[in-house]
Amino acid sequence: MLVHAIPTNATYEFAADVRDGLTRRGQKELPSKYFYDDVGSALFEVISRLPEYGLTRADERLLRRHADEIVDRLAGPVAVAELGSGSGRKTRWLLEALGRRQRTFYYPVEISRSALAMCERELSDIDAISILGFEREYLDGLLEVAACRKPGQHLLVLFLGSTIGNFDRPAGVKFLTEIRRILESDDSLLLGTDLDKPRVQLLRAYDDELGVTAAFNLNLLARINRELDANFDLGQFAHAPKINREARSVEMHLRSKCRQTVNIPAAELKVELLEGETIWTESSHKYLAEEIFQIARDAGFRCEEQWIDQQWPFAENLLIAE
Numbered sequence: 001m002l003v004h005a006i007p008t009n010a011t012y013e014f015a016a017d018v019r020d021g022l023t024r025r026g027q028k029e030l031p032s033k034y035f036y037d038d039v040g041s042a043l044f045e046v047i048s049r050l051p052e053y054g055l056t057r058a059d060e061r062l063l064r065r066h067a068d069e070i071v072d073r074l075a076g077p078v079a080v081a082e083l084g085s086g087s088g089r090k091t092r093w094l095l096e097a098l099g100r101r102q103r104t105f106y107y108p109v110e111i112s113r114s115a116l117a118m119c120e121r122e123l124s125d126i127d128a129i130s131i132l133g134f135e136r137e138y139l140d141g142l143l144e145v146a147a148c149r150k151p152g153q154h155l156l157v158l159f160l161g162s163t164i165g166n167f168d169r170p171a172g173v174k175f176l177t178e179i180r181r182i183l184e185s186d187d188s189l190l191l192g193t194d195l196d197k198p199r200v201q202l203l204r205a206y207d208d209e210l211g212v213t214a215a216f217n218l219n220l221l222a223r224i225n226r227e228l229d230a231n232f233d234l235g236q237f238a239h240a241p242k243i244n245r246e247a248r249s250v251e252m253h254l255r256s257k258c259r260q261t262v263n264i265p266a267a268e269l270k271v272e273l274l275e276g277e278t279i280w281t282e283s284s285h286k287y288l289a290e291e292i293f294q295i296a297r298d299a300g301f302r303c304e305e306q307w308i309d310q311q312w313p314f315a316e317n318l319l320i321a322e
C-alpha cells in the first residue's frame, strides 16, 4: 500500500495539546486521539475482541449481513474513504461486495501509522481493490481523497465503530456537517453508532476483567513519558470509567491515587494533581436509533436506511448527501 505520511510537526502539536488540556481550569483533559500510537493501536485491536466489548462484533455482523444491500444502494462508480480505519478488519465485507461490482479505490485515513500498516496487511488480498492510505487527521485526509475524485465518481465515506461517539452531540453534528461540505450531492456516508444500553453492560465494556482497557487508558500517560520526556508514575493512576447520564455517554478518566507533581519538559509544564483528581481522556456517546435521522438532517444528509443489531444494540446508518 502507498501511504501519504503526516507532514506536520507532530511532537510540537502533541506537546501543545497536552499543555492546553492539563492547564485547563477545573477538569483536566487529554484529547483521545493521542491514545493511538503503536502501543495504543495494538491495544485497541485487543479491546475489539474482548467478550465485554460487543460493539465491534455488532458492527461487523451488520456489515457482513448487509454488505451487498449497502452496495446496491450506492450510485456507482464509487471510491471509498474510511475515517479512522483502524485495522480495517470489518471493512473487508464491504470492499469484497464492491470489488464484485467494479475495480475500487479504498483510502483509509488514519493518524496512526501502525493502524494503516495493519489495514494494509488485513485488506490487500481483496480482488479488484486498490489501497492508498493517508496518514492524516480525518478532514485533512478526506479533502485529499476528494481531490483524487474522477469525473462521475461518487464517494462513500465510512465512519464506523461509533467513533462519532467521541464527539459530544453538537460537535458530532458539526463534524458531520464538515464532512458534508467536502462531499457532493448523492455521495454517501456509512455511519456506525452504538446504541444506549444498561449501565452495567456499558461499564463492563469500558472496564474489562483483563484490564486491557485500563492499559489502553494508561498508555496515554506512558506515551507522554516516551515522547515528551515526562515522569508520570503509572502506578499512581487508576483507570476510572463512569457513566454520564445527562450526556448519555461513558467517560474514561485517569484518577490520581495521591497528591503528586508531574514534570513534562517537552511541554514546559509542571502539573499538580490532588488525590482523587481525574484527567478526562475520552467520551463515548451512546445514541437512540431514532435520533440519528435528525442528526443526519442537521448535518445536510438524509438517513436512507438503518440496520440494527439485536444482539448488541448498534445501528449502521446509510446517509446520503442532499
Ligand SMILES: C[S@@+](CC[C@H](N)C(=O)[O-])C[C@H]1O[C@@H](n2cnc3c(N)ncnc32)[C@H](O)[C@@H]1O
Residues within 6 Å of the ligand: 032, 033, 036, 041, 044, 048, 056, 083, 084, 085, 086, 087, 088, 109, 110, 111, 112, 115, 136, 137, 138, 139, 160, 161, 162, 163
Ligand atoms: C475507536 S478506533 C476505531 C477503529 C475502527 N474504525 C473500528 O471501528 O474498529 C478510532 C480510530 O481512529 C483513529 N483516529 C482517532 N482520531 C483521529 C483523527 N483525528 N484523525 C484520523 N484518525 C484518527 C485512531 O487511530 C483509531 O484507529
